[in-house]
Amino acid sequence: MKKEYFESDIGESYVKAVLSSGLKIFVLEKPQYNSSYAIFGTKYGSIDTCFSVNGEETKVPEGIAHFLEHKLFESEDGDAFTKYAATGAYANAFTSFDKTCYLFSCTNKFYENLDILLSFVQSPYFTEATVQKEQGIIGQEIRMYDDSPGWRVMFNMLMAMYKNHPVRIDIAGTVESIAQINADLLYKCYNTFYNPANMFICIAGNVDTERVLKQIKNAIKPSSPLEIIRINDEEPEEIENSYIEQKLAVAQPLFCFGYKEPIKNPERSVKERICSAILMELIAGDTSPLYKRLIDMGLINDEFSSEYFNGFGYSTVIFEGESSNPKKVAEEIKAEVERLKRDGIDKKLFSAIRCGMYGNAIRLFDSVESIAMQMVDCAMTESGLFDEIKYLKAVTADDVYKRLSLLDNDKTVLSVINPISSEE
């Protein structure tokens, strides 16, 4: 086991360990807290629909990572929720574009709960009967998202933005795609992506690091690392459609407006992510001149937000919210991007935004959940928990200005959800 210790001047420290199997472990102790939060995750999400292992290429149905997450809670000796109910822990799991995570939080019996987590994530049990039952349950979940305007507006945008990259498909897949899933395919995906070398465990809270590491080391089943290659068709820099619209039962339009960034390598560094986050605040954050103008013009409300949305092979700057006139909002954002390119960045505003983000980075350490989630990010991107604080002290307005060149007004998508009018 390789072990490294990290310390920050904000008074926090953590250990990163890597087992011989390649499993990464992050532990941050919060002895004054009652709770602990643990996540066992794999770098495997909805975008991993085509991959090759040891030279053998496999294509799997859309939505299978999410399906596998649902099924993993069941083991031969009962389901994990029942075991957690006996300890009182809160347990959950989620699948995103690029990862699947199983988690629990508790204030008691941490090591017992950790045992449950380590055991069920390593004990797949899929039969044709249980797979069939799940197809019905997930089918309902997919239809539930069909009714969610906030979800639809985002996915419609991705669909219009990306021609080939699987980020354009729904995380849960479709009723048709999940119908193709069977036990064999689930085992195939499990045996590929649930290899310890592709996984991580992140723990924050009232725990003892040495005891945690020992327990994990003893519980991880032996395996040899696999080389997984993600196969995606090449994604052009161009977008598919610049406008996409859907009608749903809403009272006023929702919009999601995004810039497709060109990317040379598939993953974004911490520095790139921070620069983009600052840039988005400069463009339309609540201290920006544009935000004030949009509010004063009555075009946006408190639902307005921005997100730097990126993962393996995709990178998008997103602004979303509610508006009586989404097209006008998109035009205003484009004009502001042009203005910033022309006039440069307001140094005073840059410094205030950086200061605010620095405070937020410190605030994160007040929540064991936020720390654990941040450690997942670190495991996914090979970065450190204190990198953000470090870079925020060093970043300059020039660094941020350079990111502006990635925003091309000809590579934007506006997605809108309009109300169904009463005549329809």
Place this chain on the structure above:
Amino acid sequence: MSEKLINLADGAEGLFIKTNRFNTTLISFNFFLPLKKETVADYALLPFILTSCSKKYPDFSRLNYKLSRLYGARLDSSAEKYGDYQLLKMTISVINDRFSLDGESLINNAVDMLLRLIFEPNTENGTFLETDLNREKRKAIEHIKGELSEKRIYAKNRLIEEIYNGETYGIPKCGTVEDVEKITGESLYKAWENMLKTAFIRVHVVGSAVPAGFFESISEKFSSIQRNNITDCKASLPTPEREKVHNVEERIDVKQGKLCLGFSSRLYGNDDISLPLMIMTDIFGGGPYSRLFSNVREKMSLCYYCSASTTRQKGLVTVESGIETENAQKAEKEILNQLEIIRKGEFSDFEYESSIKSISESLSSYNDSQNSLDTWYTLKVNNEKIYSPDDIGERIKTITREDIVSAAKGIKLNTVYKLLPRGDK
């Protein structure tokens, strides 16, 4: 952790919740006022307009700039119902001074800002300014209309409206669109004055220390305000019992339906009375071990979610579920059947113990979040004395199976509300 209660003025209390585990300090002002149709929209707009500008910060953009400079200090506001009362909350939270890179005191600046926002709004001659008023009214109206987007919230709100039709608790928390449209600069100014004069007020500090002179400066502010007719926020009425169940069905353009049930209980009010109801509701439809989750959702696949919750002040138990139209009848019948099982005492020891453990865990974790602690002590103002999450954690262990059976027997179905896709049979 410890608490210290201080009297600030007539009907105004300061509570210091001392805890050393956070990098931040949180301060909240909580105003409790009677919930009334004619004032609900004005009162509900106050926390939002007050935290958007003031005499010193007339422009919300400059205010946000200042918050950024204070290392991302957070200003939050909300207007909720608290039984038959309105609860207006304004909060500021800021990282502790030791993290300040330029040595400036963040907490003193944050305190000064919050006091100015609440006590020195941007008004002239007894009225709020037109631009500020119009901006906040527009946002409030869009917020009310936006509730339709989240069908789960929409369905729950409609259930409440139907249960309390014509009663105080049936008033929407921010009023209706028409109520908001009627707000004027003068009516809002009057609401602000009434808030300072008549609200029951609770000020919280959650952190390692009370900022120097903070509670004293509030007392001083109130020394020049005539406090009278102070709201007694402990007198909410219970949920009415209905002889015949009220059935409502609504059709809109969705793919899936929602089924909501509302029950009335006499175990309403403070924790001394309502704890058995809370645990009964958790066994009924709380965690994955609950009757509704493990049977109606998992075993019978009748809903894709199905859970129950309690509104303590009103003795209200609600069940919310997502359904396919063809399952609506079956799901309703099965939800009521699960309640019958609890009434007969036929729930397992495992379910009972899991529920107690799960609630204890979540109470214990309250101590690890400033927002949770702030919310906890705010919602508990109707208790006779101050209970910490740990105090209640001890109390729930004394609730027996018999208490739960009796709480289940005491609830009565009031209203069944269905939101179904247009065209489905």
